[in-house]
Amino acid sequence: MKKTAFKTVSQKTLAYSLAFTLAACPLASAGHVLAAPAAASADSVEAAQAHAQAQVAYRIDARLDEKNMRIQGRETVTYRNTSKDTLRKIVFHTFADANRSKATQTSMFEQNNEEIRKENPQKKPEDFLGGIDILSASAGGEALAYQNSNQALTVELKQELKPGEAVTVEIGFEVKIPFGMQRLSYYKDIVNGAHWFPVMSVYDKEKHEWDQTPYSKIFETDYYDSSDFEVHLNVPDSYRLLMPGTISTQADPQEPGRQIVSAVANNTREFVFFASPNYKVESITRDGLTIEYYYFDNMPDKKQIVDEYIDTAFKAIQFFSEKYGKYPYPEFRIAESYVEGVAVEFARVIQMGQIRPNSDPAHDYVFVHEIAHQWFHALIGNNSEKESFLDEGFADFSKVYFAEKQGDDLNGFKSIQIDDLSSIDKPIAGTNTEVGDLQSPTFYNKGRQAIYQLYRNVGEEKFDMFMKEYFKRYEFKNATIEGLLQTIQDTLGDESRKEMDKILHDPHFALKPEYRLSEAEEAAFWHEQFKTSYRSSLSQIPNLPAETMSRIMDKALQGEPLTIVVSDQAGSQAKKQQQTILAQLEGTLGIMGIPYEVVSDRQTLKKKLKKELPSSNIIAIGSAKTNGLIQALKPGIMQKSKAIGFDWKGKMNQKASSGAYVIKHPYNQNRLLLHFFWNGDALNSDAVEPFAEQMLESTQL
Structure with missing residues (x-):
């Protein structure tokens, strides 16, 4: 990436100016401090310097109103134009608006919410809805025209943004958090904070347009540029917050009983938080990596199971680091929540359901799948609306690869070899819309078969070499299927590329017979x-x-x-x-x-x-x-x-x-x-x- 700032301002001058401005001007709403720290710390100056260099850098100050379940916030976003186009507007995703209507909320939590409705008859249908209101947009102290429609916030710039230039925009917003089970929601004693602020859209340099796709109702639409974040959240002092990055806490100097929890997370694809007054944290550090599990202490000997999960996380992260590329962050965090049947990946954080007394951390491959997403989603990004295979297929293959090398015969490669997907007539390279409700067998199962066939064709040594090169090319960037195929061609040759290209676009792809289990092996x-x-x-x-x-x-x-x-x-x-x-x-x-x-x-x-x-x-x-x-x-x-x-x-x-x-x-x-x-x-x-x-x-x- 180019390291440029404003055309007439040096990077160093911009960095220190931005740090001074943010520290000197605390933001307020309804008489409360949002989350501005008392003074600029060395971390905030360092973050401000990084902001000047990153394509996208956020400084977010927000306050959680836990009584009304709302978030009041203001974000300062610096965006660098790395395209060859002159831009007259910038676009943000406002995915919180997916909660405006049940018709636009993602369907994967519908069953959970139906159960929650039965348990909470006092809750009205509108309580399960939410949304984000944009209160203001400005740059350099001047108000900017904007429109928030269909989960896309378009901000008109006063001046053209030429290639290599950067612009800093301030946006004021307020979010209503829905009750129930959504990525952004509250339920019982936890707040799930995904998609809670306007996030920069990705600009397509070839099509010369901003991505304005609403969040998928049937699957996922997580497509972002890696960015630098400095976030300050004002919450009750009884709350414990899980966020990516380096976390620090200080008492709110103006409002007793509240605290400001801050995080600096650079080169991070997305920023989420989970908050609860009842979280306990188990933290273990090995070889410079700290893994933390935020959990509810609601059953005997739960800490022992948590420790076993952390041990599995260390093993998986070490395995993927050796096979693909080193996990670059100093921390990894796991959030226990009440979500059932759905585990969710985020950058440097994963969300899991409730730990049960009979949980088996050593063989919980949903857990390993979510950890694998740190490589195939968080580090190597992709457009998960159009090419979901790139994250789900590789994450699912990776969990099986891990199981195989752990000596788990049933969950290793045999679980790929036995899959009969002949009835699934959707191409692995299909979009979410094209695949419809067959995402799991198409992106996950057929996807991992395609990768396994490549693995068998070339052998483990060459496959690992290819994966390391793929990681090297796309770490902190967004990959595409075309980029994947080019990497295969450059490392494994033309024939391997041709075969994989055919596999990914053939709706009737089936694993080669010689790579399947025999009849006797299948029975066993x-x-x-x-x-x-x-x-x-x-x-x-x-x-x-x-x-x-x-x-x-x-x-x-x-x-x-x-x-x-x-x-x-x-x-x-x-x-x-x-x-x-x-x-x-x-x-x-x-x-x-x-x-x-x-x-x-x-x-x-x-x-x-x-x-x-x-x-x-x-x-x-x-x-x-x-x-x-x-x-x-x-x-x-x-x-x-x-x-x-x-x-x-x-x-x-x-x-x-x-x-x-x-x-x-x-x-x-x-x-x-x-x-x-x-x-x-x-x-x-x-x-x-x-x-x-x-x-x-x-x-x-």
């Missing part, structure tokens, strides 16, 4: 996947009874024998129904890779009853009156049923009754007996399919 993979999932899920439920239907699948997955016994004295209609149900069950067991034996005649049953069946878990199908196993074990079944409070005799004598129960095997305390039953000759013909579906659901997690 799914068996291990189900085995791990069952064991993990069941262990996470405290005091789960032994007599649980899904446990029988878990035990079979762990290698215990499984026998299916169907009624041998059923009528012709019931036998057909049993075969339908059995076929459904066998299909599920086949997918899971579970071996089993079927017993359907009385003589075989008699032979196995004393020698083999006591060591086996059993699934019995059919009427208690016609199933030979149930009849043979009836006294023991009644006793075991009584132990769990199940009136077996009463239930079996009810006309037209059907269902299932699970008990400990009457002959073996370490095995289970699961009985899918119906009373009477047969099920109603309309009930067979629903019964089979319910049967399978009862054994799932």
Whole structure:
């Protein structure tokens, strides 16, 4: 980047002038100090010097009105024109205005907000909305004409901004924070502060226009230039704030009970904050990097889990630093919040959901995916409205790359090799609009397959070399698919470029057959996947009874024998129904890779009853009156049923009754007996399919 300032003012003079002006003129609104510190510190002078050199530099002074959930602020933005065009206006994104209407709010939080509405019936629909009002715009003390429309603030300049020149604009604004779960929102005891101030748009030097795209309702529209930030937030002194950069705090000299929390964050793609009076912070420093986890101390031994997450973060950051390029910042921060089902990446900060007692930090690959975004979003930027693959595809491949090198067989490369995406007919290089609601399989899954195929084609050593060059070229800049392809060509050759170009634009791309798993490998993979999932899920439920239907699948997955016994004295209609149900069950067991034996005649049953069946878990199908196993074990079944409070005799004598129960095997305390039953000759013909579906659901997690 060119290091130029105003045409007739030197960089050094501008830097010190800007620092003096900001320190001498504290900003106020409604009689309150927004967030101006008492005097310019060495940090603010250093930041001001950086402002003079950066393409975009912000000085933001703001006050959080926590009672009315509003932010009053003023920002001073210095923008350098690095294009060859003479500019007569500058444009800012006002993404907070996405909250003006439910029709423009992002849809990924809709389900969460519906649940929140039920929990908070006193909240009105308008409480879930917000927006940003622009109060003023000026430069050099002169008011500027402006218009804020469709999430874009256009400011008309008094003088032309020629190539290489810079302009400093002051903007006054006020934000209404919506209640609920949005990137900008408040809920319970936390404020999520993303998109809370006007942020410079990216100027397209080829199209000669500003990006004025509203925030995507269906996905993400995070496209910014790396910038320098100096931010001062005035908040209650009970609040703890998480922000990127170097943070300092001082008491508000004019208003007891409040504090000014400041942060300096240079070369940073975006600036967010999270604030709560109930945050605790765990901070660990290793080899010059400090990782901090802001969390709620709301369960026993939570600090231990937090420490494990921090340890995983260190491992992931070290891995990506070695493979791609060094993480350049002295800190990395993680915010716990109430958001469920969505983890969000920001520059130098990630937002995660609530930590659970059964959390597994070492294998939380959503967490690793968000950390990978520090390379593919924060450090290497891209237009995530038009080329989401560049951040989501690389972040998802990176989490798998990390898992593979950690020796995690199930979450490593096999998880890419097994994906069958043949039904997804969207190009990886498609825009958010073109892909529609298929972002996950297109950008994430197909995207990581494309990168994996490149990895396999050239080998790990050459792939890592290419990635280091890609990082070197685009660190703190915005990459494009064309730039990615050029880097591939320059480092890996013309053929590699041609193949990747074809892959990214082919809606029917599929991983090469030789890079997929064989049939046997696929079966083994799914068996291990189900085995791990069952064991993990069941262990996470405290005091789960032994007599649980899904446990029988878990035990079979762990290698215990499984026998299916169907009624041998059923009528012709019931036998057909049993075969339908059995076929459904066998299909599920086949997918899971579970071996089993079927017993359907009385003589075989008699032979196995004393020698083999006591060591086996059993699934019995059919009427208690016609199933030979149930009849043979009836006294023991009644006793075991009584132990769990199940009136077996009463239930079996009810006309037209059907269902299932699970008990400990009457002959073996370490095995289970699961009985899918119906009373009477047969099920109603309309009930067979629903019964089979319910049967399978009862054994799932």
